[in-house]
Amino acid sequence: MADIQNQINSVIQKRREQLPLIEVRIQQAKDVENALNEMNSALVNLGNHPKATDQLRVYLRDFQQNQFRQWIASSLDQLMNAQARLLRETINIGVSGQARVGKSTLLQTIAGLTEEQVPTGTGIPVTAVRSRLRHSTTYSRAILTLHTFETFRDQILEPYHKELKLSSCPATLADFQSFNYSEQNILSDNTQHSSIVLLERLRKMQKALPSYSADLTGETREVSLEGLRSWVAYPTNEEEKNPNCPRRYLAVRDVLIECRFQATDVENLTVIDLPGLGELDASAEEHHVAGLKNEVDLVLLVKRPVEGLAFWKAEDGKAADILDQARGAIKQRRDFVIIVVNGDPNSELFKVLLDDITRQANEGTADKHYRVLQCNAKDSSNVRSSLLVPCLEHLAQRLTIMDRQVIESAKSEWLTTIQRIQGALKDLRDGLKRQTPDSFSSAEEFDKLVEKLRKELVVSLEEEIVLKLFQKARNPEEEDTKLIQTIRNTSNQIKKWVEEEGFGIGKEKWIRDAYETMMRDKSVVRFALEECNRIRVHISETYSRIDNYLDTKVQELWSEISCIIYKNTGQLLEGTQDGKESLEKFVEFLKNGNEQCPSLQKAVKDLLSLNISYRSHFHPRVREKLDSLNYDEMVHNLKRENKLDEKELFKTMSDLAIQASYETEKALLSETLIPSLILHAAAEQFEDSLIRSGESEREFKRLGRSYRDEIWPSTFRDMDAQNARVAKVNRVIDKLEKILIISN
Known part of the structure; x- marks a missing residue:
């Protein structure tokens, strides 16, 4: 079977490759469903507006009467069936048929299992739980999926309560335990016998509740294959005689049996024991169809020629109809269903059954609608050669075609749904245009x-800031008195530091330190050099204190600009402090609006990065004024250092420091226009970037659309509120059309 195995592996791989296409459509269908819910809310809101016309309400009602939910639900059902099909890691073969035709025997033979795992019997149904048998060379185990009470109830x-037309189904375990199924008049006198049987089953379930209630946990439980029968089989006749007969199988939702198959060594194979057709069970057929549609690639419909059943019965025709429902988009019955005649091929009844199937199921032509295979379910070799090999060959050849049919049908159904919704949206948009012409005036406004x-x-930026800064920056006579005063105060502080504070350490201590160092070094140079360096650094750092003033000037500019923006943007910046905080909040609005404004963001960020400092803008120009405190100048002034005493050194160094500070002061006073020049350039650049850039007009519209009601609250509140409601509907229409175009 190596060739078959390779073909099956190829089929599974092709399924994986097609899965993303289906998953995208499933997500799109869900997105459309959510958007339609949003649309419904918007339409209700618009229809309730007092100025909505009767004709407008007709358009809205016509749109809402479309069967959107049904269309999408139908499309999603097909798409998710296709998804489940493509997600399968194994090839799944379902075994179906009336009770007592040898299904369980066939499963035993394929998997090499016994009565403990796949029970068989005569006279009454035996298998109580749907079992999945997976070929595995690794495991020999059973994995039970247990009900919760909620899934057991649902x-x-x-289904029993619905079939019997009883009162509402018990909501809790305690309700079920106390429900009165023994009431004399619970069924009417003319009730069919089948309903009486169903009621008796309910009573037995209730009575046996203590035997399985503790297992209603919803968990997945691994158990050994020995002793599995109690979990999957109905009680035997002998067990039914016990009035307290346990029914643990009622807690089991599904069982997966993993073991090494005897009749085939093909990997990726699962055989599913489907519920018996025709069994007396509430909603059995619905469960049967669901199981076939969602989980199997091929169905084996088992027939067995026994006395009185060796013909194609009405029940078989009904079974074929059920299989046709499950087949769905697969075009040929013979691709999805194979009839398996189980028994002795030499018996007369066997031949009679084959002939009847040909006449009635295949219209007199062998294998016309259904391929018919023959096997002896008890013979492993025969099952392998006569049943499994032909089935697997069939799947290897036809499964990709069946997959394609299922996928194309799902896509086609979804495309039809898209087209229906698109048509409804077009009618709605046309109706809105005809019935709400005033809504478009808001766009012009x-x-x-x-x-x-x-x-x-x-205008505000130019008149209140830029022109004033220009006059200060371009007029040498326009003095910055505060800056001048700050510089002079700094110069006085340095003079005080030198003369009164003895270079910051006291005159007497300074002279004593000088004396001790000169005695040690036999020279004045080293001490004088170190002090020159310290004094020079101190003078520079002291003048850098004008940074506080310069920071204030920058903050004043930020404050003035933020006030202008605040004044012109309604309630947008309400609650913010003026200056830097307000501008930073404005940047957040530009970034986080429905439509971003990157150019405007950059203009404000560049303004916020403005920094005027002593070290960056003044120090490079006045640095030369401190040269008198460098090594060469010091040596020149102290050329007789060896004969200079410590007191004379103090006076000399004081004169040098004060002179350097004075020269620095003069240099700074000559550059007091620098801050005005920088502030003017920054303000003018901000104005240009904000108003005159190529993106300005477009981005101001984006800003307006994002925060319309904050920037112009009274204007748009005073407009007809219908406009906003119509706009909401149109936005949802746009959203839906975008999703639908992508989906298409």
Whole structure:
């Protein structure tokens, strides 16, 4: 079977490759569903507006009467069936048929299992739980998926109650335990016998509740294959005689049996024991169809020629109809269903059954609708050669075709749904245009307000800031008195530091340190050099204190600009402090709006990066004024250092320091226009970037659209509120159309 194995591996690989296409459509269908819910809310809001016309409400009602939920649910059902199909890691073969045709025997033979795992019997149904048998060379085990009470109620109790037309289904375990199924008048006098049987089953489930209630945990539990029967089989006749017969199988939702198959060594193979057709069980057929549609690639419909059953019965025709429902988009019955005749091929009844199947199921032509295979379910070799090999060959050849049919059908169904929704959206948009012409006036008003905002900003910036800074920067007579005073105060502080504070350590201590160092070194040079360096650094750092003033000037500019923006943007910046905080908040709005404004962001960020400092803008120009305190100058002034005493050294160094400070002061006073020049350049650049850049007009509209009601609250509140409601509907239409175009 090596060739078959390779082909099956190829099929599974192709499934994986196609999975993303289906998953994308599933997500798109969900997105459309969510957007339609949003649309419904918007339409209700618009329809409730007092100015909505009767004709407008007709358009809204027509749109809402479309069966969107049904269309999407149907499409999602097909897409998710296709997804489940493509997600399978194994090839799944379902075994179906009426009770007592040898299904369990066939499963035993394929998997090499016994009565403990796949029970068989005569006279009454035996298998109580759907089992999946997976070929494994690694494991020999059973994995049970247990019910919670909620799934037990929904999948087992509720179908019985619905079928019997009983009162509401018990909501809790305690409700089920106390429910009165023994009431005399619970069923009417003319109730069919089948309903009486179903009611008796409910009573037995209730009575046996202590035997399985503790297992209703919803967990997955691994158990050994020995002793599995109690979990998967109905009680035997003898066990039924016990009034307290346990029914542990009722807690089991699903069982996966992993073991090494005897009849085949093909990997990636799972055989599923489907519920018996025709069994007396509530909603059995619905569960059967669901199991077939979602989990199997091929169904083996087992028939067995026994006395009285060696013909194609009405029940078989009904079974074929059920299989047709499950087949769905697969075009040929013979691709999805194979009829398996189980028994002795030499018996007369066997031949009679084959002939009847040909006449009735295949319209007189062998294998016309259904391929018919023959096997003896008890013979492993025969099952392998006559059943499994042909089935696997069939799947290797046809499964990719079946997959394609399922996928194309799901895609086609979704495309039809898209087209229906697109048509409904077009009708709705046309209706809105005809019935709400005034809504478009807000767009014109918006454009006017945006342009007005830009003009008012540029006028305010120009008149209140840029022109004033220009006059200061370009007029030498326009002195910055505060800066001048700050520089002079700094010079006085240095003079005091030298003359009164003895270079910061006291005159007497300084002279004593000088004396001791000169005695040690037999020279004045070293001490004088070190002090020159210290004094020079101190003078420079002291003048750098004008940075506080310069920072204030920058903050004043930020404050003035933020006030202008605040004044012209309505309630946008309400609650913020003026200056840096307000501008930073403005940057956040530009960044986080529905539509971002990167150019405007950059203009404000560049303004916020403005920094005027002594070291960057003044120190390079006045550095030469401190040269009198460098080594060469010091040697020149102290050329007779060896004969200079410590007191004379103090006076000399004091004169040098004061002279250097004075020269620095003069240099700084000659450069007091620098801050004004920098502030003017920054303000002018900000104005240009904000108002005159190529992106300015576009980005101001983005800003306006993102924060329309904050910037112009009274204007748009005073407009007809219908406009906003219509706009909301149109936004959702746009959103839906975008999703649908992508989906298409």
